[in-house]
Amino acid sequence: MTSLTTFYLSGIIGKEVFGADGDAIGVIRDLLISTAPSGQNDPNQQLVLGIKLKIKKETRLYSFSTFRVVKAREMINVTCSDLKELDNDEAANGLLLVENMLDKQIVDLNGRKLVRVNDVRLATLPTGTFAVAVDIGIEGLLRRLGIPNPLKRVLSFFRIKIPAKFILWDDVQAIDFSNLNIKLSKSYAKLHTLHPSDLADILEDLGKKSSTSVFSALDEEKAADVLEEMEMQTQIHIVESLPVNKAADVLEKMPADEVADILDEIEDDKAEMLLKEMDSESSQEVRDLLEYPDNSAGGLMTTDVLSFKSELTVDDVIKELRNKKPEPSELYALFVTEKNDELVGTFDLRDLVVAQPEKTVSQIMKTVPVFLYDYQKIDDIAETISKYNLLAVPVVDKDNLLQGMVVVDDVVEDLMNKRRTYKR
Amino acid sequence: MFRTKIRKTHFYKNLMIFLALLGPGIITGSVDNDAGGITTYSVAGAMYGYGMIWTLFPSLVVLLVVQEMNARMGIVTGKGLSDLIRENAGLKVTFFIFIGLLLSNIGNTTTEFAGVAGSMEIFGVSKYISVPVAAFLVWILVVKGTYQIAERIFLIFSASLLTYVVSAIMSKPQWGEIASAFIRPGIELNTQSITVVIALIGTTIAPWMQFYMQSSVIEKGLKMKNYKFTLIDIVVGCIITIVVAFFIMVACGSTLHPNGIVINEAKDAALALKPLAGNLASQVFAFGLFVASVFSATILPLATAFYICEAFGFEAGIDKSWDEAKEFYVLYTGILVISAGIIMIPDAPLIDISIWSQVLNGILLPIVLVSMIMLINNKKIMGNYTNKPFQNIIGWGAVGILVVLSVVLLIMPFLGR
16 A cells, blocks of 8 residues: 555545445545644644445444545545444534535635635545645636546647646635534634734625634634724624623723724614623723714724823833833824823824933923814814824814824725725 | 725715615616616517516516515625525536526626617617727726726616606507506417517526625625615615516507517617607617616626636635736626627627527526525525525426426427427
8 A cells, every 4th residue: 555645525525435345335425624723733633533424324423543545546445444433522623524614615824815615635644544735726626527637638738727726724724613513712723823904804705604703713802903904894793793791802902992983883772782891991981982973083083092291201201101012003192291181292202212311201292282173073184194294193172181192094094985985 | 896895984975875875676676677678678569569568577576586585695694695506505506507607697798788789870880889999998997996986877877768668658558458468468389479588587587686686785784683674675676677677668569569660670679769759769769778788788797707706716806906816807808808799790680699698597597596595495594584485485486487488498499389
């Protein structure tokens, strides 16, 4: 026997299995693959654990350990020395190739997109049989249709090559586990390597059921990042389909202005339930923001701002920043306020960096800042930002108390939405 | 719909607000009255007078049931019809359905270009100029990504089909005759009349509409809790389709049929508008036909390429580059080029092409319907929203009738009719 036999899933499904005595035992319906948590180089990962056989009228899962796939003169033969039924515990850790993979959408982790599985390539090694790669190319389609070779010959006559496209098993993540009783967070482990905005794009393209189950499997931090990057429609669908407590946990981790945008769009009752479930500090911020009309500075601003007293030294400020480790966008502009939050000046990272450590904030700040009122319309905010070359503009209420800031990212997004209105 | 990105935007400032309110049902209903529809209804009216009008009633019922099923599937699963077919019916079935869909949609797109050619000939423009120019404009429009605006503009212009309503009434139709033809539906058992019946059903309930409807529902992000609005939208859309079809047939039945005028080219059909537009009838007709043709010629190849790519897992969408979505662009461009090319053949029989591509629709329709009915009754997919018995009865009934008609059409020549 050769040490390596490779074959395709489509090549063995529907085939008869023969016993040691050469009698036909049953017909192959599916293969079960181990989805053991993708620990580094786990030897059992992607090992074929079980085989679904239809014997007479009954279809059952049997252990694959007694089966052997042999290729002889381009023909694939599957033989079996002993039938052992697979117990439920073992089956629960697996993934059925036909039922969960074939013809379904999976995530291509390198290409960061959804692809459709046309076939699966497997290999038999001395240590067992493994799923090696997923076929997503036209060649796989033709093989499934059962017309590869004659057509290939005709096409090669015209010098047309049918593209074969494979993705290695390590680089794919199956999505559809709906019929299996396994722990989802482990099953979707590979998705954590994706950037939140790529993951958001993928979730947008998935059906409703799958997007919810994949999203539920993410940890709260990641989930918040992903939710933030999604289109409004998907955000609403996700928030509405998650259990209230889980949704609230995720929303707490998101910036208040983004949460307000989402809650603005969903039903009032549901929004109220979510606000009640969230911790009081975050929900109060969101409530405040929800008061503002959509096209006002207050509606667009973020409340995550950093403000300092004017008598602090540059050194104090830098130390405090090191302590707090704020998000990048919070550093777009730094504010100087009086005791009651009244805005008196602004400064930025450059001002801090170039100043002597013992200088005070009042010495480096710009005293007549450009600012917006919270109820001010935002129609020309882009011009303001561009005219003064700002990354963020402070927003104050009528008493000149600092409420938040509008950052350039949100302005750009707002502009793009407006343009898209005309485009679509 | 062919960009994957959809953003909720501040629509509330301009004209778009009105257009944004148009639901998927109404849009699909309007797209349905394309060149193929206008031609088929005109020919049926000219040939059989009021004799074929009764077919519109069962068509309306089936259209309503089918569109509702599409909307429900879209809302519940959030997946396109081609996705669902591929995931549940397996590759072979999917492959044959989509080969059929590709062929019938090349036929439909060809029909749209036949409409362009016919209408522009009335204005004295040769088809060798109008068709390539129209095809190029459509291609640019879509690839440049502004087709959504175009869609809305065309939708407004497609109101020009309402001229048929006025013209039909002004032609003083024999309402009594229409009513009696309606109450006593009849069909002659010969190849020609069966062809016309299949074409009528095929153009009214075109298979590609089911895919289009389902994607529009997903794009709009509709939800089950607002379902009654969706239902209203569907009913209005279906009624628009059928009302326009009805009046085209009445107008042609009152003006062309009594005079024994057979439609051989577009300008013959224009006579149906004479009671309203007098000597301008040809121009008014040509304008309506041209708008409807370009409108559908924009949507059809794009939609077809998109659904095929969806089913086979190729990248698709006009926001992708040529390298990213090669299959998509090749399909899209190919459908346009082939369809426009067929019309460019000297002496191509434009009216026959239009009718026969609608027949192809009618033959493909039961196959699409069967897969839809199977999908929507699958509890794993639809949960509590599977079909009610009456929906299944109407669905299977339509499948049965269409299969019988198609089989009869096939064996007719052997019976010497």
